[in-house]
Amino acid sequence: MEKVIKYIFRNLKYAGKNVFSKLREYLPFFVAFFVIQSVFLTAFVTTATNYQHRYEEITERYDYDILISDLDYNDYIVIDEKLYIMSYMKNRTFESYRVSKVTDAMGEKWQIYVLMRDGHTNAEFLNYYIYANENLYDTSGIEISYTPLNEYRNDAAAHSRTPSILLLIALTLISALSVLTLYNVQVNHDRFRYGIYMTYGAGFKRLISTSVFEMMIVAVVSLIPSGAFVYGISRLFYGRYGIDVVIESSAAFKVILASLLVATVGVYLPMKMLSRKTPMSLIIAEDNSNLISSPRSTRFVTGSKFLKIYEALGVWRFRKYYLKLLLSAVAFSAIFVCGIYLTYMNENTSGQSIEQLRFEAKKEEEAIASSDKYYESHITDLDFFYGSFGEMEGVAYVDYSANEYAAEAGGIILLTDKMSNRAIGDMTSTRNIINPYESTTGALKKYYDEGYSRATYMYKYSAYDKNMLTNLAQNYEIEGDVFSVLEDSSKVIVSESVMNSRKYSFDVGDKIVLCRFREALPETVIEIPDPFDTVSIVRALLENNDYEFTEYTVGAVIKDMPETEGYFTVGLSYDTYSDVIGQRPVPLCASVYLEPDVTEKEYEDVALKAKQIINYYGYDFSLTDTYGYLYRTLEREECSFEFGVTLSALVLMLSPLVWFYSQSLFYKKRSKEMYVLSAYGATHKVLRKIHMASGYILSAIAFVFTAILGVIASFLVFKLMNEWLPMIGFGIGTSYSFYISPVALAVCLLLSAFCGFLSSYLPYKKMMRGQSGKSKKQQKKEREET
Amino acid sequence: MEFRRTTIQVENIIKQYKQYDTTVTAVNRASFSAFDGEFVAIIGASGSGKSTLLHICAGLDRPNSGTVRIRGTDITSLSPDELAEYRGNNMGIVFQNHNLIPQFTALENILVPTIMINKDKSAYEENFKKIVASLGIVDRLHHLPSELSGGQQQRVAIARALINMPLVLFADEPTGNLDKENADEVLELLIKTQKLLGQTLIMVTHDMSIAARADRVLKMDDGVLTAVNKERLLKQI
Numbered sequence A: 001m002e003k004v005i006k007y008i009f010r011n012l013k014y015a016g017k018n019v020f021s022k023l024r025e026y027l028p029f030f031v032a033f034f035v036i037q038s039v040f041l042t043a044f045v046t047t048a049t050n051y052q053h054r055y056e057e058i059t060e061r062y063d064y065d066i067l068i069s070d071l072d073y074n075d076y077i078v079i080d081e082k083l084y085i086m087s088y089m090k091n092r093t094f095e096s097y098r099v100s101k102v103t104d105a106m107g108e109k110w111q112i113y114v115l116m117r118d119g120h121t122n123a124e125f126l127n128y129y130i131y132a133n134e135n136l137y138d139t140s141g142i143e144i145s146y147t148p149l150n151e152y153r154n155d156a157a158a159h160s161r162t163p164s165i166l167l168l169i170a171l172t173l174i175s176a177l178s179v180l181t182l183y184n185v186q187v188n189h190d191r192f193r194y195g196i197y198m199t200y201g202a203g204f205k206r207l208i209s210t211s212v213f214e215m216m217i218v219a220v221v222s223l224i225p226s227g228a229f230v231y232g233i234s235r236l237f238y239g240r241y242g243i244d245v246v247i248e249s250s251a252a253f254k255v256i257l258a259s260l261l262v263a264t265v266g267v268y269l270p271m272k273m274l275s276r277k278t279p280m281s282l283i284i285a286e287d288n289s290n291l292i293s294s295p296r297s298t299r300f301v302t303g304s305k306f307l308k309i310y311e312a313l314g315v316w317r318f319r320k321y322y323l324k325l326l327l328s329a330v331a332f333s334a335i336f337v338c339g340i341y342l343t344y345m346n347e348n349t350s351g352q353s354i355e356q357l358r359f360e361a362k363k364e365e366e367a368i369a370s371s372d373k374y375y376e377s378h379i380t381d382l383d384f385f386y387g388s389f390g391e392m393e394g395v396a397y398v399d400y401s402a403n404e405y406a407a408e409a410g411g412i413i414l415l416t417d418k419m420s421n422r423a424i425g426d427m428t429s430t431r432n433i434i435n436p437y438e439s440t441t442g443a444l445k446k447y448y449d450e451g452y453s454r455a456t457y458m459y460k461y462s463a464y465d466k467n468m469l470t471n472l473a474q475n476y477e478i479e480g481d482v483f484s485v486l487e488d489s490s491k492v493i494v495s496e497s498v499m500n501s502r503k504y505s506f507d508v509g510d511k512i513v514l515c516r517f518r519e520a521l522p523e524t525v526i527e528i529p530d531p532f533d534t535v536s537i538v539r540a541l542l543e544n545n546d547y548e549f550t551e552y553t554v555g556a557v558i559k560d561m562p563e564t565e566g567y568f569t570v571g572l573s574y575d576t577y578s579d580v581i582g583q584r585p586v587p588l589c590a591s592v593y594l595e596p597d598v599t600e601k602e603y604e605d606v607a608l609k610a611k612q613i614i615n616y617y618g619y620d621f622s623l624t625d626t627y628g629y630l631y632r633t634l635e636r637e638e639c640s641f642e643f644g645v646t647l648s649a650l651v652l653m654l655s656p657l658v659w660f661y662s663q664s665l666f667y668k669k670r671s672k673e674m675y676v677l678s679a680y681g682a683t684h685k686v687l688r689k690i691h692m693a694s695g696y697i698l699s700a701i702a703f704v705f706t707a708i709l710g711v712i713a714s715f716l717v718f719k720l721m722n723e724w725l726p727m728i729g730f731g732i733g734t735s736y737s738f739y740i741s742p743v744a745l746a747v748c749l750l751l752s753a754f755c756g757f758l759s760s761y762l763p764y765k766k767m768m769r770g771q772s773g774k775s776k777k778q779q780k781k782e783r784e785e786t
Numbered sequence B: 001m002e003f004r005r006t007t008i009q010v011e012n013i014i015k016q017y018k019q020y021d022t023t024v025t026a027v028n029r030a031s032f033s034a035f036d037g038e039f040v041a042i043i044g045a046s047g048s049g050k051s052t053l054l055h056i057c058a059g060l061d062r063p064n065s066g067t068v069r070i071r072g073t074d075i076t077s078l079s080p081d082e083l084a085e086y087r088g089n090n091m092g093i094v095f096q097n098h099n100l101i102p103q104f105t106a107l108e109n110i111l112v113p114t115i116m117i118n119k120d121k122s123a124y125e126e127n128f129k130k131i132v133a134s135l136g137i138v139d140r141l142h143h144l145p146s147e148l149s150g151g152q153q154q155r156v157a158i159a160r161a162l163i164n165m166p167l168v169l170f171a172d173e174p175t176g177n178l179d180k181e182n183a184d185e186v187l188e189l190l191i192k193t194q195k196l197l198g199q200t201l202i203m204v205t206h207d208m209s210i211a212a213r214a215d216r217v218l219k220m221d222d223g224v225l226t227a228v229n230k231e232r233l234l235k236q237i
């Protein structure tokens, strides 16, 4: 033990001396670790802060987990405002409860607010509760709802104190890549020195331990500025919302640990590769000769084009070096583009109005009778409901459209290729449908010939009345006229979004075909090969059933309808809906959507009003608060957009770092070549031209590289988020569209071109300064004196 | 004749450099051996493969075929790490072009081998003082290689090779850059150390008078190694 400490101490001392005596050489690593640690620290600080903030906000609003409402006297659960079950429960699963009595038109009702005890599940409580109250076996009359507090308590992953493991892995990979890149540059530059070390007995262990200790020193020192930086930006971003930044004391320790891991990984590979080489091959690479790619041919160039060709030849001979440089420097630009893309992805899903604050006034299932008459009376209720909210402050609109999934209504839609060109999956070409029954083949074939080569049942029918259509027109980006469906029964409204991203492309005037299930064809057994293979299902359905085909015209297109599920909407008038579905539309619930900038006061007024209405109607409605207001506020205050952009920009900084670090070391070794040229008569002008030429060449190549790598990387991230991660169970339920931020890409392109040129040209400046041994100022001074 | 242990045994070393369509055979089936405390000189024309052979014997380069045994250990079959450790503990090398680390001072360059094998200061201090004094570089220890003359650099390189008192010393023209007087002094030091430590000294040289002082002389001719009759060599001079 003592020996180990002594060993570590000695090595640290040695490494420290090495680092501090050559601060300039280690500067790139300081910068890299500053970036790495800032990124890690931000991850830790933001999750801890968000956690704390969420916790405070939620506990401020909710002091209960479960609300059991609509209990009437017959349920026998409350006696003298005490839970009947109390006496049965030996070890309580709840912390406390509160009972309140509500009196409305229908009589007295009770509500129970339960605060759970830590470590106990909802099911535990409810099982006990229901078991203890035999009368409650029939729970249909009561409403059980869970608060955000409960969700918060149970959804450890979503509201965790530590960043997600996936994020940490990604950050570690990027960080390791940056250290590896820089270290590789350094090792290549210092091959000779390592060759001598190896000559005198240094093996892999020796080489790597020295390096890791050096990197440790760098990491510990850079923790101070990065800590200050992260604290600063967090204060800045969170400060606007008056949120206190939470820094857990373990964060610094974790970041050091991460740094050690990153340093080891980043140093390991270059050193391992180095230690495999023979010392002689390292020693003879004192100049840049190890970077020259074979085969090399000897060329003689003369004349006016000499310089350009001379340099182009040089770039070609060093192509291995330049390729490595480009790949590693541009990689960070690509990561930046991806970072911005991911930032926008998060912005899209959290910022869109999918989960606007919403009250759902649900009709109890049994109250919905199929008889038209019964139903009509309830529509009037909804009208009243709508009227009560229509004029309230903060209310955007009330939605009580009736919906029916096509699959349930036995419907299939035929589309043309043009409309579905954005679609991913869920669509099938009718081209391959072979049907033994003449009649169907005939009809299908006719539409196929007319260009309807796609079919899907992944959509839903929505019935709209005049009020609802007004809502649509006011709240969405619409192409065409939504009211046209009222006047013309052959017109429909379609939406383009699926899973919160635009996947279809419709134009006003397009024709679509709705297939209405008539009957199953005789003597056929539908064999569905794979229940998840929607393509085969559509095909099997079309092959084995008899459909009635009707052509409709698109009267209006909803461009930005938020849709969390995989269904787009086909909107119809009440009459057309009845015609297509074969049943009058039955609105099952109404939702009150609020303005995005609703105030807390307005929110509370609306909530109160909703409660009053619910109480008035008693049995028929129940109220669900989707807590949208709270969540939307919390999400906005997490500042994820600001942090996303800042961190991406930090990673982008690594790109110039690699450019200039690598090139300065490269040209240091090439300086001999320049001096030899000048010894044989090359003037400064000639040397300058050589540097300029390589600057132009590199700048152009870097530009192209950045464009290609940026697009490829973004596409990979798109695939990862959309397909690969869901495959292993992450992030299911949201789907993204491919997007590259033009601004981000432009920044990268300019930066690459800029760095490519400057990193070749600046060494010339440096050399000139070195040659005269005097700075520019001194030269100027001397000139003035003479 | 007294019994002497074989320190180094080289068998059938072949080293070829391939470049596109031409193949240079730098060393062609070279075999020799040297005993404890023996001084073997290798002579030969420029480009005949002397340095290449020396590097292979010292384990700095890998031959295409053949084996190098030092005290019975086949160093060509060791892993890079084992080989490095072996070199650090048992061998000293003086390169033809010195190969001092340019960013280190003379002192740091000399101490590199001790750091590489974690030798304590007490273990090398005495030896260090002796070597530095007899090489006459005491007042140059804090200079960078670029601030030293070619001869001084060479002496620093020799000090670096001797600091760990190696079992075998490989020296590639260690006196090539020195004038006659200095060359003699350095040679005396090398031979004195060799006798003192019972070291095996393998030296490449162009200088016949140095070769004449060796126990045995080998000649490299276009990659082929042959033994030279020392008597005849002496007569030639």
Ligand SMILES: Nc1ncnc2c1ncn2[C@@H]1O[C@H](COP(=O)(O)OP(=O)(O)OP(=O)(O)O)[C@@H](O)[C@H]1O
Pocket: A284, B017, B024, B025, B026, B044, B045, B046, B047, B048, B049, B050, B051, B052, B053, B096
């Ligand atoms: N890395 C290499 N790649 C290709 N050929 C090489 C390499 N190193 C040496 N050679 C060739 O091997 C041959 C032997 O070289 P070596 O350095 O061993 O000669 P030498 O006898 O030491 O000459 P000198 O007395 O001039 O030092 C030469 O022809 C040289 O061109």
Ligand SMILES: [Mg+2]
Pocket: B050, B051, B052, B096, B172
């Ligand atoms: Mg030689």
